[in-house]
Amino acid sequence: KAGVTQTPRYLIKTRGQQVTLSCSPISGHRSVSWYQQTPGQGLQFLFEYFSETQRNKGNFPGRFSGRQFSNSRSEMNVSTLELGDSALYLCASSPGLAGVSDTQYFGPGTRLTVL
Protein backbone atom coordinates (compact mmCIF):
# COMPACT_ATOMS: atom_id res chain seq x y z
CA LYS A 1 0.00 0.00 0.00
CA ALA A 2 1.29 3.43 -0.83
CA GLY A 3 1.96 5.67 2.14
CA VAL A 4 0.81 9.17 2.90
CA THR A 5 1.91 11.65 0.26
CA GLN A 6 2.31 15.38 0.67
CA THR A 7 2.90 18.08 -1.89
CA PRO A 8 4.87 20.17 -2.29
CA ARG A 9 7.82 18.94 -0.26
CA TYR A 10 9.46 22.34 0.00
CA LEU A 11 8.03 25.81 -0.24
CA ILE A 12 9.43 29.30 0.15
CA LYS A 13 7.03 32.20 0.64
CA THR A 14 7.23 35.80 1.82
CA ARG A 15 5.40 37.40 4.70
CA GLY A 16 1.81 38.26 3.94
CA GLN A 17 1.37 35.64 1.26
CA GLN A 18 -0.85 32.61 1.59
CA VAL A 19 -0.04 28.96 1.00
CA THR A 20 -1.94 25.74 0.34
CA LEU A 21 -0.52 22.34 1.22
CA SER A 22 -1.92 19.04 0.03
CA CYS A 23 -2.11 15.58 1.56
CA SER A 24 -3.25 12.26 0.13
CA PRO A 25 -3.90 9.64 2.82
CA ILE A 26 -3.22 5.93 2.71
CA SER A 27 -5.83 4.21 0.57
CA GLY A 28 -8.89 3.41 2.68
CA HIS A 29 -8.03 5.87 5.43
CA ARG A 30 -10.73 8.42 6.13
CA SER A 31 -9.11 10.54 8.82
CA VAL A 32 -6.47 13.14 8.03
CA SER A 33 -4.74 15.17 10.72
CA TRP A 34 -2.32 18.04 10.33
CA TYR A 35 0.57 18.92 12.63
CA GLN A 36 3.13 21.68 12.78
CA GLN A 37 6.67 20.91 13.90
CA THR A 38 9.12 23.63 14.94
CA PRO A 39 12.35 23.41 16.95
CA GLY A 40 10.89 25.60 19.67
CA GLN A 41 7.38 24.19 20.06
CA GLY A 42 7.85 20.63 18.87
CA LEU A 43 4.98 18.77 17.23
CA GLN A 44 1.64 20.47 17.65
CA PHE A 45 -1.78 19.37 16.46
CA LEU A 46 -3.53 21.70 14.01
CA PHE A 47 -6.76 19.91 13.08
CA GLU A 48 -8.32 16.63 12.05
CA TYR A 49 -10.75 15.93 9.25
CA PHE A 50 -12.96 12.88 8.97
CA SER A 51 -15.56 12.35 6.27
CA GLU A 52 -15.11 15.93 5.03
CA THR A 53 -15.84 17.38 8.50
CA GLN A 54 -13.45 18.94 10.95
CA ARG A 55 -13.54 16.65 13.97
CA ASN A 56 -10.91 18.31 16.15
CA LYS A 57 -9.05 21.59 16.20
CA GLY A 58 -5.87 22.59 17.98
CA ASN A 59 -4.97 25.94 19.42
CA PHE A 60 -3.93 27.82 16.30
CA PRO A 61 -5.20 31.15 14.92
CA GLY A 62 -7.89 31.29 12.29
CA ARG A 63 -5.25 31.95 9.61
CA PHE A 64 -4.81 28.19 9.61
CA SER A 65 -7.63 26.35 7.92
CA GLY A 66 -8.22 23.09 6.16
CA ARG A 67 -10.66 21.00 4.26
CA GLN A 68 -11.16 17.44 3.17
CA PHE A 69 -12.56 16.18 -0.09
CA SER A 70 -14.84 13.23 -0.75
CA ASN A 71 -11.85 11.07 -1.71
CA SER A 72 -10.30 11.83 1.74
CA ARG A 73 -7.56 14.00 0.28
CA SER A 74 -7.00 17.07 2.41
CA GLU A 75 -5.61 20.54 2.03
CA MET A 76 -4.52 23.04 4.59
CA ASN A 77 -4.24 26.75 3.98
CA VAL A 78 -2.29 29.40 5.84
CA SER A 79 -3.18 32.98 5.05
CA THR A 80 -1.19 36.13 5.77
CA LEU A 81 2.00 34.24 6.44
CA GLU A 82 4.23 35.27 9.33
CA LEU A 83 7.89 34.47 9.90
CA GLY A 84 6.87 32.20 12.78
CA ASP A 85 4.91 29.98 10.40
CA SER A 86 8.17 28.57 9.09
CA ALA A 87 7.95 24.92 10.03
CA LEU A 88 7.61 21.35 8.90
CA TYR A 89 3.95 20.65 8.25
CA LEU A 90 3.04 17.02 8.67
CA CYS A 91 -0.03 15.19 7.55
CA ALA A 92 -1.06 11.94 9.21
CA SER A 93 -3.74 9.52 8.12
CA SER A 94 -5.61 6.80 9.96
CA PRO A 95 -8.59 4.57 9.25
CA GLY A 96 -10.68 6.93 11.36
CA LEU A 97 -12.56 4.21 13.19
CA ALA A 98 -13.77 5.18 16.63
CA GLY A 99 -11.71 3.66 19.42
CA VAL A 100 -8.37 3.81 21.10
CA SER A 101 -6.55 1.74 18.49
CA ASP A 102 -6.92 4.16 15.59
CA THR A 103 -3.30 4.75 14.63
CA GLN A 104 -1.84 7.60 12.62
CA TYR A 105 0.83 7.29 9.96
CA PHE A 106 2.75 10.34 8.92
CA GLY A 107 3.61 11.62 5.48
CA PRO A 108 7.04 13.03 4.58
CA GLY A 109 6.00 16.58 5.40
CA THR A 110 6.14 19.95 3.66
CA ARG A 111 8.98 22.23 4.71
CA LEU A 112 7.67 25.81 4.62
CA THR A 113 10.08 28.72 4.85
CA VAL A 114 8.66 32.23 5.25
CA LEU A 115 11.03 35.08 4.37
Added chain:
Amino acid sequence: QKEVEQNSGPLSVPEGAIASLNCTYSDRGSQSFFWYRQYSGKSPELIMSIYSNGDKEDGRFTAQLNKASQYVSLLIRDSQPSDSATYLCAVKLGNAGNMLTFGGGTRLMVKP
Protein backbone atom coordinates in the same frame (compact mmCIF):
# COMPACT_ATOMS: atom_id res chain seq x y z
CA GLN B 1 3.43 21.88 33.22
CA LYS B 2 3.62 20.25 29.82
CA GLU B 3 1.01 17.59 29.16
CA VAL B 4 3.51 15.01 27.91
CA GLU B 5 7.05 15.13 29.22
CA GLN B 6 10.21 13.44 28.02
CA ASN B 7 13.84 13.92 28.90
CA SER B 8 15.35 15.66 25.88
CA GLY B 9 18.66 13.80 26.19
CA PRO B 10 20.84 13.03 24.48
CA LEU B 11 20.72 9.53 25.87
CA SER B 12 23.95 7.81 24.91
CA VAL B 13 24.24 4.02 25.01
CA PRO B 14 26.87 1.64 23.60
CA GLU B 15 25.98 -0.66 20.75
CA GLY B 16 24.32 -3.84 22.02
CA ALA B 17 23.04 -2.26 25.23
CA ILE B 18 19.44 -1.66 26.29
CA ALA B 19 18.14 1.86 25.78
CA SER B 20 15.36 2.97 28.12
CA LEU B 21 13.19 5.92 27.11
CA ASN B 22 10.62 7.37 29.45
CA CYS B 23 7.52 9.51 29.15
CA THR B 24 5.04 10.90 31.66
CA TYR B 25 1.65 12.41 30.91
CA SER B 26 -0.71 14.55 32.91
CA ASP B 27 -4.22 13.77 31.63
CA ARG B 28 -5.73 10.72 33.32
CA GLY B 29 -8.23 10.47 30.47
CA SER B 30 -5.44 9.41 28.12
CA GLN B 31 -6.27 6.09 26.50
CA SER B 32 -3.77 5.47 23.70
CA PHE B 33 -0.01 5.77 23.74
CA PHE B 34 2.37 5.75 20.82
CA TRP B 35 6.09 5.82 20.25
CA TYR B 36 7.37 7.36 17.04
CA ARG B 37 10.95 7.48 15.80
CA GLN B 38 12.14 10.50 13.87
CA TYR B 39 15.44 10.65 12.05
CA SER B 40 16.92 14.07 11.44
CA GLY B 41 15.17 15.75 8.53
CA LYS B 42 12.56 13.01 8.24
CA SER B 43 8.98 12.55 9.40
CA PRO B 44 7.91 10.48 12.43
CA GLU B 45 7.66 6.73 11.93
CA LEU B 46 5.45 4.60 14.18
CA ILE B 47 7.39 2.17 16.37
CA MET B 48 4.86 0.92 18.91
CA SER B 49 1.38 1.53 20.23
CA ILE B 50 0.04 0.45 23.62
CA TYR B 51 -3.38 0.78 25.20
CA SER B 52 -3.43 -1.50 28.26
CA ASN B 53 -1.32 -1.59 31.40
CA GLY B 54 1.68 -3.87 31.16
CA ASP B 55 4.25 -4.73 28.55
CA LYS B 56 3.95 -5.08 24.79
CA GLU B 57 6.84 -6.55 22.83
CA ASP B 58 7.62 -6.24 19.14
CA GLY B 59 11.01 -7.52 18.07
CA ARG B 60 13.71 -5.55 19.87
CA PHE B 61 11.18 -3.04 21.18
CA THR B 62 9.11 -3.28 24.36
CA ALA B 63 6.58 -0.66 25.40
CA GLN B 64 5.50 -0.48 29.02
CA LEU B 65 2.42 1.33 30.31
CA ASN B 66 1.45 2.16 33.88
CA LYS B 67 -1.73 4.25 33.90
CA ALA B 68 -1.77 4.57 37.70
CA SER B 69 1.63 6.25 37.59
CA GLN B 70 0.84 8.00 34.27
CA TYR B 71 4.01 6.64 32.81
CA VAL B 72 4.92 4.97 29.53
CA SER B 73 8.33 3.73 28.48
CA LEU B 74 10.10 2.22 25.51
CA LEU B 75 12.92 -0.28 25.83
CA ILE B 76 15.18 -0.98 22.88
CA ARG B 77 17.22 -4.16 23.27
CA ASP B 78 20.48 -4.81 21.43
CA SER B 79 20.68 -1.15 20.41
CA GLN B 80 22.20 -0.47 17.01
CA PRO B 81 23.77 2.71 15.60
CA SER B 82 20.82 2.81 13.20
CA ASP B 83 18.54 3.31 16.23
CA SER B 84 20.13 6.74 16.75
CA ALA B 85 17.21 9.13 16.33
CA THR B 86 14.72 11.22 18.29
CA TYR B 87 11.98 9.18 19.94
CA LEU B 88 8.64 10.89 20.36
CA CYS B 89 6.02 9.85 22.87
CA ALA B 90 2.45 10.67 21.84
CA VAL B 91 -0.74 10.42 23.86
CA LYS B 92 -4.38 10.43 22.78
CA LEU B 93 -7.43 11.07 24.91
CA GLY B 94 -10.22 8.56 24.61
CA ASN B 95 -12.74 11.09 23.39
CA ALA B 96 -10.53 13.38 21.33
CA GLY B 97 -10.72 11.80 17.91
CA ASN B 98 -7.21 11.62 16.58
CA MET B 99 -5.62 14.55 18.35
CA LEU B 100 -2.18 13.42 19.47
CA THR B 101 -0.27 15.34 22.11
CA PHE B 102 3.46 14.88 21.73
CA GLY B 103 6.31 15.11 24.15
CA GLY B 104 9.39 17.04 23.14
CA GLY B 105 11.25 13.86 22.22
CA THR B 106 14.34 12.13 23.51
CA ARG B 107 17.43 12.07 21.33
CA LEU B 108 19.07 8.67 21.43
CA MET B 109 22.69 8.13 20.38
CA VAL B 110 23.98 4.59 20.02
CA LYS B 111 27.76 4.51 19.88
CA PRO B 112 29.58 1.72 18.00
